[in-house]
Amino acid sequence: MLYDRGLAKGYGDGIYGAADIGSARDYATFLLRAMGYSEEAGDFKWETAADTAADMGFLAGTSPFLRGDVAEMTLRALLTENAAFAAKLGIILEKV
Numbered sequence: 001m002l003y004d005r006g007l008a009k010g011y012g013d014g015i016y017g018a019a020d021i022g023s024a025r026d027y028a029t030f031l032l033r034a035m036g037y038s039e040e041a042g043d044f045k046w047e048t049a050a051d052t053a054a055d056m057g058f059l060a061g062t063s064p065f066l067r068g069d070v071a072e073m074t075l076r077a078l079l080t081e082n083a084a085f086a087a088k089l090g091i092i093l094e095k096v
Contacts, residue, residue: 024062027070028053031077056080 028049037043037052044052053059058076060069 022065023050024053024059024065024069024073025050027065027073028059031058031073035077035080053077 025046026049029044029046032044032049032052039045050059050062053073056077058073058080060072060076062069
């Protein structure tokens with residue numbers, strides 16, 4: 001489902017990396033995509049996703065990156081003023 005929605009893309013060639021340890025950059029990428037931003041559109045780059053998240057005010061801890069950081073980043077992202085994200089979130093919640 002996350003892959004189908006373009007939120008999680010893996011490494012390519014059918015390799016997902018589900019057993020890998022996640023990082024702040026990985027989760028920032030996931031949240032930015034969920035908020036409607038896209039690497040393809042030039043909104044951010046995977047390499048600098050944590051910097052983009054920090055600039056937008058929702059980056060929490062980076063190392064070690066823990067469950068509490070995931071929760072805090074999620075909350076901060078939800079509180080970010082982003083009309084496209086709010087509209088998209090409403091659509092996603094309706095489908096769930």
